[in-house]
Amino acid sequence: MNEFYLKVYEIVRKIPHGRVSTYGSIARCLGSAKSSRLVGYAMNLSHQYDPSIPAHRVVNRNGLLTGKHHFATPTLMQELLEAEGIVVKDDKIQNFEKVFWDPCKIL
Secondary structure (H helix, E strand, O other): OOHHHHHHHHHHOOOOOOOEEEHHHHHHHOOOOOOHHHHHHHHHHHHHHOOOOOHHHEEOOOOEOOOHHHOOOOOHHHHHHHHOOOOEEOOEEOOHHHHEOOHHHHO
């Protein structure tokens, strides 16, 4: 497994229940601000690598569920977020600023 991906998974596992982070904030926290796309690739592979990684908690910088197509069903990402109390409307996290978790402030 790619070392960068393993570091991404380590951070994603720390995202608290009921909170979300972004591809870009995770990349910045790893000292690789221009690697948000790589974080997305890591999330896409996370389902195969370790299904317990909470990939549903990683969204784009605007709170959009851009990774939803990589889940078992197109609605599963939203369902998992809503089960944690996060409100999603039209594939977008509502009150995004309130539920956003910045890994750089924690780690």
